Amino acid sequence: MVFLVLVVNVISASPLMKNPLRSYRSRSILPIPVGTSPSVVDSIAAGTQLAIEHCQHAFQWDRWNCPKSTFTRQHKLLPTRETAYAKAIVAAGIVYEITRNCSRGSIEGCGCDQSLGGPPTHLPNHIYIENSTELLSSLVQEVPNLQNTSKWSWGGCSDDPSYAIEIAQRFLNALDKDMKPAAYVARHNSKIGSETASFGEISRKLKERYRQSERLSYETVEKSMYVENTAKHEMMEKEVEGMESSLVYLEQSPDYCVLNTAEGISGTKGRMCSRNTNSTMAAERNSCRNLCKKCGYTVKRLKKTVSKRCNCTFEWCCEVKCDTCQENVDEFFCV
Structure with missing residues (x-):
């Protein structure tokens, strides 16, 4: 998943929250096709805001306290463990809001629990939002595509995050074509955030994973990405896959004690x-x-x-x- 440019609008309480679709189009940030469901965009904005609030609460007594610069300057941030956490919790927030609104029947074309029956439903075309590197910057989300055998049912059912994950993927997965190590790591961290739609629980668990986050070397990531499918490549893949439940990062955290305006650090x-x-x-x-x-x-x-x-x-x-x-x-x- 990638960090959204829309986060800037959410934090500043811009007209986005009143009419997200109009704000996006007027600023030419999102290439949203005519007919895109405003409820999807509302869910993404609300999920991002929810993530920011939980992030700032979780880190209010830490040196890094989830400042606004984390969300408004995402294209300039180092791939530290703080950035890893922020990306993961935004992924969780978006999936949570879309899942909840689907189960309420607020988003046209989706339902919830597969076990409740109903005909197979493909993702409606009007919900699709084209990929955009302008929107997504450098972070990407890798989530397996849903199978066409999924069954959906309107309201009154348990939450099923799989539909929300697919929408989030379509909205957020502008893959960095160069597949640089930072983007590779970002894919991993946002997948961690989108694993569940129980937001209170995921918020607490992500803080634990932040404390236990593991550092990867650029060399390890680059080789895992580019080396041919040899025994050596498989060995490196296993090293990365062994961290599948962990947040990972590439750079050590900067000194958050001292003011550094260039890095968006207030000290x-x-x-x-x-x-x-x-x-x-x-x-x-x-x-x-x-x-x-x-x-x-x-x-x-x-x-x-x-x-x-x-x-x-x-x-x-x-x-x-x-x-x-x-x-x-x-x-x-x-x-």
Whole structure:
């Protein structure tokens, strides 16, 4: 799967969210044929936004906190493990939204669980969106084509992500003709993200796979891609296939402590950290040390007064009434 140029619009809350099809066409970003289902484009936009929100939540206490530059500068990003995670979660978000909307009957021409019967259905022509390297940049998704024996049924059935994967493939698989190592690795990582449509679960699992991600050498990838089908080639293929459930990357991560505008890195100076020792998240408990002290900064405490609901009561029937209370809280920043 590839990162979408449309992500720029999703983040900036542009007219895309109100009328995605019109925004795409007016900016000449997508070669969308007349008659393409707007519900498909809506699902892709919503899935991308969902992925961004989950990504930023998952990494809010890390040095790399899933900044907007990850999505708006995808064509300039190094193939690091952070990029691998971002690509995978966007793949998951798109597949999740399309799957959910298919099962609701919101997308014309698709249904869900094969076991519920119904005549075989081919992907409707009006849903097809042509490949575009302008749209897809350099990332690609490799998903096996569906067999024509698949059966679909309208609403009231369990989610089946296979249809969503096919749409995502058609929309996102502008394959890099040169098949450079970065594109090869991107195909792998986005396939990891599209394996399931249970988004809460995949979000958590992808964070685990991010921590366990494995580095490939350019030489290994290039040989696996180009060497003839010899015993040596098969051996290298097995090395890559052995990582089929892992996120993989080619470049070591840059220093996220320091501002680097050329790479879209904002640094950790000015970032908020937490001294909530009761947090269940290790990243939050250790955030002041990892974001500030280990990056060469000190921790500054600021007092802040916040308003919150308090003294809430339930009145029959059926209303909850609350007072508004002022509370002094401490906030901590890297300076």
